[in-house]
Amino acid sequence: MKVTTSSDVNKGFTYGLHQSLTIAIGYAPVAVTFGLLATQFGLTFWEAGLMSFFVFAGASQFIAIEMIHQGATVWMIGLTTFIVNVRHVLMSLSVVPFFPERTLPWSLALAQGLTDETFVLNARILKDVVGEENRRWVMLGINLGSFTSWFVFTMIGGLIGKWLPLEFSGFQFALLALFIILTATSLTKKNALTYVLAAMLAVALKLLIPGKIYLILSVALAAGIGAWWRQRQRDTGIESKHTDYRA
Amino acid sequence: MNIHLLQTVILMTLVTYGARVLPFLLFKGNNVQGYIRDFIELVPIALLAALVIPELVTESGSIVIIHNPFLWAGLLTFLFTKYVPNLFLGILFGMTAFWGLDKLLG
Numbered sequence: 001m002k003v004t005t006s007s008d009v010n011k012g013f014t015y016g017l018h019q020s021l022t023i024a025i026g027y028a029p030v031a032v033t034f035g036l037l038a039t040q041f042g043l044t045f046w047e048a049g050l051m052s053f054f055v056f057a058g059a060s061q062f063i064a065i066e067m068i069h070q071g072a073t074v075w076m077i078g079l080t081t082f083i084v085n086v087r088h089v090l091m092s093l094s095v096v097p098f099f100p101e102r103t104l105p106w107s108l109a110l111a112q113g114l115t116d117e118t119f120v121l122n123a124r125i126l127k128d129v130v131g132e133e134n135r136r137w138v139m140l141g142i143n144l145g146s147f148t149s150w151f152v153f154t155m156i157g158g159l160i161g162k163w164l165p166l167e168f169s170g171f172q173f174a175l176l177a178l179f180i181i182l183t184a185t186s187l188t189k190k191n192a193l194t195y196v197l198a199a200m201l202a203v204a205l206k207l208l209i210p211g212k213i214y215l216i217l218s219v220a221l222a223a224g225i226g227a228w229w230r231q232r233q234r235d236t237g238i239e240s241k242h243t244d245y246r247a
Numbered sequence: 248m249n250i251h252l253l254q255t256v257i258l259m260t261l262v263t264y265g266a267r268v269l270p271f272l273l274f275k276g277n278n279v280q281g282y283i284r285d286f287i288e289l290v291p292i293a294l295l296a297a298l299v300i301p302e303l304v305t306e307s308g309s310i311v312i313i314h315n316p317f318l319w320a321g322l323l324t325f326l327f328t329k330y331v332p333n334l335f336l337g338i339l340f341g342m343t344a345f346w347g348l349d350k351l352l353g
Contacts, residue, residue, distance in 0.1 A: 029334065029335040030334060030335075033334075033335065033338060043252065047249065047252050047256075050256055051256050051259070054256055054257075054259075054260040055256065055259045055260055055263055056263070057259075057263050059291075060259065060263065061259075063298065064255060064259060066298075068251075068252070068255065074251060074254045074255050074258055075258075077255050077258070077259065078255070078258035078259060078261075078262060080294075081258070081259045081262050081263060082262040082266075083290060083294060084290075084291065084294055085262060085263045085266050086266050086287055086290065087266075087287055087288070087290060087291060088263065088266035088267045089266045089267075089269065089270060089287065090284065090287055090288070091267075092266070092267050092268070092269070092270035092271060093270040093274060096270050096271055096274050096275075099271075100275070102271065104272075107268065107271035107272055108268060108271075110271065111264065111267040111268035111271045112264065112267070112268075114267045169345070169346050169349050170341075170342030170343055170345050170346035171342060172345070173317070173320055173341055173342050173344075173345035173346075174338055174341065174342050176299060176302055176303070176317070176320075176321060176324075176341070177320075177324045177337060177338045177340070177341025177342060177345075178334070178337075178338055178341075179295055179298050179299045180299055180321055180324045180325050180328065180337075180341065181324065181328045181334055181337040181338070181341075182295055183292075183295045183296075183299065183325070184325050184328040184329060184332075185328070185332065186291065186292055186295070187292065191288075191289055191292040194289045194292055194293050194296075195292050195293065195295070195296045196296070197293075197296075198292075198293035198294070198296035198297050198300075199296040199297070199299075199300035201297075202296060202297035202300055202301045203300055203301050203304055203305060203310070206301040206305060207305060207308065207309070207310075214297070214301070215294075215297050215298065218293070218296075218297045219290060219293045219294050219297050222289070222293040222296070222297075223286050223289040223290045223293045224286060226285070226286075226289040226293070227282050227285035227286040227289055228282070230285045230289075231281070231282055231285065
Protein backbone atom coordinates (compact mmCIF):
# COMPACT_ATOMS: atom_id res chain seq x y z
CA MET A 1 0.00 0.00 0.00
CA LYS A 2 1.41 3.37 -1.04
CA VAL A 3 1.02 6.64 0.84
CA THR A 4 -1.28 9.00 -1.02
CA THR A 5 -0.07 12.55 -1.53
CA SER A 6 -2.53 15.42 -1.65
CA SER A 7 -2.10 16.02 -5.41
CA ASP A 8 -3.45 12.60 -6.40
CA VAL A 9 -6.16 12.16 -3.76
CA ASN A 10 -8.77 12.74 -6.46
CA LYS A 11 -7.30 10.22 -8.88
CA GLY A 12 -9.37 7.20 -8.00
CA PHE A 13 -12.41 5.34 -9.28
CA THR A 14 -14.49 8.43 -10.14
CA TYR A 15 -11.51 9.98 -11.95
CA GLY A 16 -11.22 6.83 -14.09
CA LEU A 17 -14.97 6.77 -14.68
CA HIS A 18 -14.83 10.38 -15.81
CA GLN A 19 -11.91 9.62 -18.15
CA SER A 20 -13.86 6.69 -19.64
CA LEU A 21 -16.50 9.08 -21.03
CA THR A 22 -14.66 9.55 -24.35
CA ILE A 23 -14.60 5.78 -24.89
CA ALA A 24 -18.19 5.38 -23.68
CA ILE A 25 -19.33 7.96 -26.25
CA GLY A 26 -17.27 6.28 -28.98
CA TYR A 27 -18.62 2.84 -28.13
CA ALA A 28 -22.28 3.87 -28.18
CA PRO A 29 -22.91 3.92 -31.96
CA VAL A 30 -20.81 0.78 -32.52
CA ALA A 31 -22.63 -1.09 -29.77
CA VAL A 32 -26.02 0.04 -31.08
CA THR A 33 -24.92 -1.20 -34.53
CA PHE A 34 -23.87 -4.52 -33.02
CA GLY A 35 -27.18 -4.98 -31.19
CA LEU A 36 -29.11 -4.03 -34.30
CA LEU A 37 -27.14 -6.35 -36.60
CA ALA A 38 -27.17 -9.23 -34.12
CA THR A 39 -30.96 -9.16 -34.08
CA GLN A 40 -31.05 -8.87 -37.90
CA PHE A 41 -28.75 -11.91 -38.08
CA GLY A 42 -31.06 -14.05 -35.98
CA LEU A 43 -30.00 -13.48 -32.36
CA THR A 44 -32.50 -12.32 -29.74
CA PHE A 45 -31.69 -9.04 -28.02
CA TRP A 46 -30.95 -10.98 -24.81
CA GLU A 47 -28.40 -13.10 -26.67
CA ALA A 48 -26.78 -9.99 -28.14
CA GLY A 49 -26.60 -8.46 -24.65
CA LEU A 50 -25.19 -11.68 -23.19
CA MET A 51 -22.41 -11.72 -25.77
CA SER A 52 -21.50 -8.07 -25.10
CA PHE A 53 -21.59 -8.69 -21.34
CA PHE A 54 -19.29 -11.70 -21.32
CA VAL A 55 -17.07 -11.30 -24.39
CA PHE A 56 -16.72 -7.47 -24.51
CA ALA A 57 -14.56 -7.48 -27.66
CA GLY A 58 -16.12 -5.58 -30.56
CA ALA A 59 -14.50 -6.94 -33.72
CA SER A 60 -14.73 -10.58 -32.65
CA GLN A 61 -18.41 -10.17 -31.74
CA PHE A 62 -19.20 -8.84 -35.21
CA ILE A 63 -17.21 -11.69 -36.76
CA ALA A 64 -19.04 -14.21 -34.55
CA ILE A 65 -22.53 -13.12 -35.61
CA GLU A 66 -21.43 -13.28 -39.26
CA MET A 67 -20.07 -16.81 -38.71
CA ILE A 68 -23.16 -17.93 -36.77
CA HIS A 69 -25.22 -16.62 -39.67
CA GLN A 70 -23.10 -18.66 -42.12
CA GLY A 71 -23.54 -21.78 -40.00
CA ALA A 72 -19.98 -22.13 -38.67
CA THR A 73 -19.37 -24.57 -35.81
CA VAL A 74 -18.82 -23.49 -32.19
CA TRP A 75 -15.15 -24.56 -32.37
CA MET A 76 -14.56 -22.63 -35.57
CA ILE A 77 -15.97 -19.47 -34.01
CA GLY A 78 -13.96 -20.08 -30.83
CA LEU A 79 -10.74 -20.52 -32.79
CA THR A 80 -11.38 -17.41 -34.88
CA THR A 81 -12.15 -15.42 -31.71
CA PHE A 82 -8.88 -16.61 -30.24
CA ILE A 83 -7.00 -15.51 -33.36
CA VAL A 84 -8.65 -12.09 -33.30
CA ASN A 85 -8.20 -11.53 -29.56
CA VAL A 86 -4.78 -13.03 -28.89
CA ARG A 87 -3.42 -9.49 -29.32
CA HIS A 88 -4.86 -8.73 -25.87
CA VAL A 89 -1.89 -10.64 -24.50
CA LEU A 90 0.37 -7.84 -25.74
CA MET A 91 -1.76 -5.10 -24.20
CA SER A 92 -2.10 -6.98 -20.95
CA LEU A 93 1.69 -7.45 -20.84
CA SER A 94 2.12 -3.70 -21.29
CA VAL A 95 -0.13 -2.68 -18.38
CA VAL A 96 0.97 -5.37 -15.93
CA PRO A 97 4.11 -3.39 -14.87
CA PHE A 98 1.80 -0.68 -13.42
CA PHE A 99 0.63 -3.21 -10.80
CA PRO A 100 3.64 -5.05 -9.35
CA GLU A 101 1.84 -5.73 -6.02
CA ARG A 102 -1.51 -6.79 -7.47
CA THR A 103 -3.63 -9.38 -5.70
CA LEU A 104 -5.56 -12.16 -7.44
CA PRO A 105 -8.98 -10.41 -7.24
CA TRP A 106 -7.47 -7.24 -8.71
CA SER A 107 -5.79 -9.23 -11.50
CA LEU A 108 -9.09 -10.89 -12.37
CA ALA A 109 -11.00 -7.61 -12.22
CA LEU A 110 -8.55 -5.41 -14.16
CA ALA A 111 -8.13 -7.94 -16.97
CA GLN A 112 -11.88 -8.07 -17.63
CA GLY A 113 -12.13 -4.64 -19.23
CA LEU A 114 -8.98 -4.57 -21.33
CA THR A 115 -9.87 -3.66 -24.93
CA ASP A 116 -7.99 -1.82 -27.70
CA GLU A 117 -9.55 1.44 -26.56
CA THR A 118 -9.28 1.05 -22.79
CA PHE A 119 -5.67 -0.12 -23.24
CA VAL A 120 -4.72 3.04 -25.12
CA LEU A 121 -6.43 5.28 -22.54
CA ASN A 122 -5.05 3.37 -19.53
CA ALA A 123 -1.51 3.41 -20.92
CA ARG A 124 -1.74 7.18 -21.35
CA ILE A 125 -3.32 7.99 -17.99
CA LEU A 126 -1.81 5.45 -15.57
CA LYS A 127 1.74 6.74 -15.97
CA ASP A 128 0.64 10.04 -14.39
CA VAL A 129 -1.13 8.42 -11.42
CA VAL A 130 1.00 8.07 -8.28
CA GLY A 131 0.59 4.90 -6.20
CA GLU A 132 -0.44 1.42 -7.26
CA GLU A 133 -3.65 1.49 -5.19
CA ASN A 134 -4.76 4.67 -7.04
CA ARG A 135 -3.80 3.21 -10.41
CA ARG A 136 -5.95 0.14 -9.72
CA TRP A 137 -9.01 2.25 -8.99
CA VAL A 138 -8.41 4.55 -11.97
CA MET A 139 -8.10 1.58 -14.34
CA LEU A 140 -11.19 -0.04 -12.85
CA GLY A 141 -13.11 3.20 -13.44
CA ILE A 142 -11.94 3.49 -17.04
CA ASN A 143 -12.74 -0.16 -17.76
CA LEU A 144 -16.13 -0.21 -16.02
CA GLY A 145 -17.31 3.01 -17.66
CA SER A 146 -16.40 1.67 -21.10
CA PHE A 147 -17.88 -1.76 -20.38
CA THR A 148 -21.17 -0.31 -19.15
CA SER A 149 -21.53 1.75 -22.33
CA TRP A 150 -20.79 -1.28 -24.54
CA PHE A 151 -23.34 -3.47 -22.74
CA VAL A 152 -26.14 -0.92 -22.35
CA PHE A 153 -25.93 0.35 -25.93
CA THR A 154 -25.87 -3.22 -27.28
CA MET A 155 -29.18 -3.81 -25.51
CA ILE A 156 -30.59 -0.55 -26.89
CA GLY A 157 -29.52 -1.56 -30.41
CA GLY A 158 -31.00 -5.00 -29.88
CA LEU A 159 -34.32 -3.49 -28.80
CA ILE A 160 -34.38 -1.21 -31.85
CA GLY A 161 -33.71 -4.24 -34.07
CA LYS A 162 -36.42 -6.24 -32.31
CA TRP A 163 -39.08 -3.56 -32.65
CA LEU A 164 -38.16 -2.45 -36.14
CA PRO A 165 -37.56 -5.60 -38.19
CA LEU A 166 -36.23 -3.98 -41.35
CA GLU A 167 -36.47 -5.53 -44.80
CA PHE A 168 -33.41 -4.04 -46.44
CA SER A 169 -30.90 -5.97 -48.57
CA GLY A 170 -28.16 -3.56 -47.47
CA PHE A 171 -27.95 -5.32 -44.10
CA GLN A 172 -26.09 -8.26 -45.59
CA PHE A 173 -23.29 -5.83 -46.43
CA ALA A 174 -23.14 -4.10 -43.02
CA LEU A 175 -20.45 -6.30 -41.47
CA LEU A 176 -18.29 -6.26 -44.58
CA ALA A 177 -18.58 -2.46 -44.55
CA LEU A 178 -17.46 -2.44 -40.91
CA PHE A 179 -14.42 -4.62 -41.66
CA ILE A 180 -13.54 -2.50 -44.70
CA ILE A 181 -13.64 0.64 -42.54
CA LEU A 182 -11.39 -1.03 -39.97
CA THR A 183 -9.05 -1.99 -42.82
CA ALA A 184 -8.93 1.55 -44.16
CA THR A 185 -7.95 2.89 -40.73
CA SER A 186 -5.36 0.24 -39.90
CA LEU A 187 -3.66 -0.47 -43.23
CA THR A 188 -0.13 0.99 -43.29
CA LYS A 189 2.98 0.59 -45.42
CA LYS A 190 4.34 -1.69 -42.72
CA ASN A 191 1.52 -4.22 -42.78
CA ALA A 192 0.44 -3.92 -46.43
CA LEU A 193 2.54 -6.93 -47.48
CA THR A 194 0.80 -9.14 -44.92
CA TYR A 195 -2.59 -7.79 -46.00
CA VAL A 196 -2.04 -8.56 -49.70
CA LEU A 197 -0.63 -11.99 -48.89
CA ALA A 198 -3.55 -12.87 -46.63
CA ALA A 199 -6.04 -11.66 -49.25
CA MET A 200 -4.53 -13.77 -52.06
CA LEU A 201 -4.11 -16.84 -49.86
CA ALA A 202 -7.66 -16.54 -48.54
CA VAL A 203 -9.19 -16.32 -52.03
CA ALA A 204 -7.12 -19.24 -53.35
CA LEU A 205 -7.70 -21.45 -50.29
CA LYS A 206 -11.42 -20.64 -50.19
CA LEU A 207 -11.79 -21.87 -53.76
CA LEU A 208 -9.70 -24.99 -53.05
CA ILE A 209 -10.85 -26.14 -49.58
CA PRO A 210 -14.48 -26.49 -48.51
CA GLY A 211 -15.58 -24.92 -45.23
CA LYS A 212 -14.17 -21.98 -43.29
CA ILE A 213 -10.71 -23.41 -42.61
CA TYR A 214 -9.24 -21.02 -45.22
CA LEU A 215 -9.66 -18.18 -42.70
CA ILE A 216 -7.23 -19.60 -40.16
CA LEU A 217 -4.79 -21.02 -42.70
CA SER A 218 -4.42 -17.79 -44.64
CA VAL A 219 -4.12 -15.66 -41.50
CA ALA A 220 -1.46 -17.89 -39.93
CA LEU A 221 0.55 -18.13 -43.16
CA ALA A 222 0.37 -14.42 -44.00
CA ALA A 223 1.19 -13.23 -40.46
CA GLY A 224 3.98 -15.81 -40.27
CA ILE A 225 5.57 -14.66 -43.53
CA GLY A 226 4.97 -10.99 -42.64
CA ALA A 227 6.70 -11.42 -39.27
CA TRP A 228 9.60 -13.29 -40.91
CA TRP A 229 9.94 -10.40 -43.39
CA ARG A 230 10.02 -7.85 -40.55
CA GLN A 231 12.72 -9.84 -38.78
CA ARG A 232 14.74 -9.97 -41.99
CA GLN A 233 14.41 -6.20 -42.45
CA ARG A 234 15.41 -5.65 -38.83
CA ASP A 235 18.45 -7.86 -39.29
CA THR A 236 19.46 -5.80 -42.31
CA GLY A 237 19.17 -2.64 -40.22
CA ILE A 238 15.83 -1.13 -41.31
CA GLU A 239 14.62 -1.08 -37.73
CA SER A 240 11.43 0.56 -36.64
CA LYS A 241 10.02 0.99 -33.15
CA HIS A 242 6.46 1.74 -34.16
CA THR A 243 3.85 -0.44 -32.52
CA ASP A 244 0.25 -0.68 -33.67
CA TYR A 245 -2.21 -2.55 -31.48
CA ARG A 246 -5.33 -1.66 -33.41
CA ALA A 247 -7.35 -4.25 -35.29
CA MET B 248 -31.76 -19.39 -25.15
CA ASN B 249 -30.22 -21.31 -28.02
CA ILE B 250 -27.72 -23.91 -26.70
CA HIS B 251 -25.42 -23.49 -29.73
CA LEU B 252 -25.22 -19.77 -29.03
CA LEU B 253 -24.61 -20.32 -25.32
CA GLN B 254 -21.68 -22.63 -26.11
CA THR B 255 -20.34 -20.06 -28.58
CA VAL B 256 -20.49 -17.26 -26.00
CA ILE B 257 -18.81 -19.42 -23.33
CA LEU B 258 -15.97 -20.41 -25.66
CA MET B 259 -15.52 -16.82 -26.89
CA THR B 260 -15.41 -15.62 -23.28
CA LEU B 261 -12.82 -18.24 -22.31
CA VAL B 262 -10.37 -17.40 -25.10
CA THR B 263 -10.85 -13.62 -24.88
CA TYR B 264 -10.68 -13.34 -21.10
CA GLY B 265 -7.83 -15.86 -21.13
CA ALA B 266 -5.75 -13.61 -23.39
CA ARG B 267 -6.47 -10.65 -21.10
CA VAL B 268 -5.86 -12.29 -17.76
CA LEU B 269 -2.89 -14.62 -18.38
CA PRO B 270 -0.20 -11.89 -18.33
CA PHE B 271 -1.73 -10.56 -15.08
CA LEU B 272 -1.42 -14.01 -13.53
CA LEU B 273 1.92 -15.10 -14.97
CA PHE B 274 4.17 -12.12 -15.65
CA LYS B 275 6.03 -9.72 -13.48
CA GLY B 276 6.44 -7.15 -16.22
CA ASN B 277 8.68 -8.52 -18.93
CA ASN B 278 7.44 -8.23 -22.49
CA VAL B 279 7.37 -10.53 -25.52
CA GLN B 280 9.70 -9.42 -28.30
CA GLY B 281 10.92 -10.52 -31.68
CA TYR B 282 9.15 -12.87 -34.04
CA ILE B 283 6.18 -13.73 -31.75
CA ARG B 284 5.41 -10.04 -31.17
CA ASP B 285 5.52 -9.26 -34.90
CA PHE B 286 3.31 -12.26 -35.61
CA ILE B 287 0.67 -11.26 -33.03
CA GLU B 288 0.72 -7.66 -34.27
CA LEU B 289 0.15 -8.74 -37.87
CA VAL B 290 -2.73 -11.12 -37.10
CA PRO B 291 -5.51 -8.46 -37.04
CA ILE B 292 -4.68 -6.99 -40.47
CA ALA B 293 -4.28 -10.47 -41.99
CA LEU B 294 -7.63 -11.48 -40.57
CA LEU B 295 -9.32 -8.38 -42.00
CA ALA B 296 -8.00 -9.36 -45.45
CA ALA B 297 -9.09 -12.99 -45.06
CA LEU B 298 -12.57 -11.99 -43.87
CA VAL B 299 -13.26 -9.36 -46.49
CA ILE B 300 -11.51 -10.09 -49.80
CA PRO B 301 -12.90 -13.62 -50.47
CA GLU B 302 -16.42 -12.34 -49.72
CA LEU B 303 -15.91 -9.50 -52.20
CA VAL B 304 -14.46 -11.42 -55.16
CA THR B 305 -15.81 -14.97 -55.00
CA GLU B 306 -19.44 -15.70 -55.47
CA SER B 307 -20.70 -19.29 -55.44
CA GLY B 308 -17.29 -20.85 -55.98
CA SER B 309 -15.70 -18.67 -58.65
CA ILE B 310 -14.21 -15.21 -59.04
CA VAL B 311 -16.73 -12.61 -60.24
CA ILE B 312 -15.68 -9.06 -61.14
CA ILE B 313 -18.21 -7.16 -63.26
CA HIS B 314 -21.64 -8.30 -62.06
CA ASN B 315 -20.63 -8.31 -58.42
CA PRO B 316 -22.30 -5.74 -56.12
CA PHE B 317 -20.14 -6.90 -53.19
CA LEU B 318 -16.89 -5.94 -54.93
CA TRP B 319 -18.01 -2.52 -56.10
CA ALA B 320 -19.77 -1.66 -52.84
CA GLY B 321 -16.58 -2.69 -51.03
CA LEU B 322 -14.36 -0.46 -53.14
CA LEU B 323 -16.76 2.47 -52.75
CA THR B 324 -16.91 1.97 -48.96
CA PHE B 325 -13.10 1.93 -48.78
CA LEU B 326 -12.88 5.20 -50.74
CA PHE B 327 -15.71 6.77 -48.71
CA THR B 328 -13.89 5.99 -45.44
CA LYS B 329 -10.73 7.66 -46.70
CA TYR B 330 -12.69 10.92 -46.95
CA VAL B 331 -15.22 10.44 -44.12
CA PRO B 332 -13.50 8.53 -41.31
CA ASN B 333 -16.65 7.81 -39.31
CA LEU B 334 -17.64 4.24 -38.46
CA PHE B 335 -21.38 4.76 -38.34
CA LEU B 336 -21.60 6.87 -41.53
CA GLY B 337 -19.30 4.40 -43.29
CA ILE B 338 -21.54 1.42 -42.48
CA LEU B 339 -24.61 3.40 -43.54
CA PHE B 340 -22.89 4.34 -46.81
CA GLY B 341 -21.75 0.76 -47.45
CA MET B 342 -25.23 -0.68 -46.92
CA THR B 343 -26.84 1.93 -49.17
CA ALA B 344 -24.19 1.46 -51.88
CA PHE B 345 -24.67 -2.31 -51.78
CA TRP B 346 -28.45 -2.00 -51.90
CA GLY B 347 -28.24 0.29 -54.95
CA LEU B 348 -25.64 -1.82 -56.78
CA ASP B 349 -27.54 -5.02 -55.99
CA LYS B 350 -30.60 -3.56 -57.72
CA LEU B 351 -28.49 -2.23 -60.61
CA LEU B 352 -26.35 -5.31 -61.32
CA GLY B 353 -28.59 -8.06 -59.96
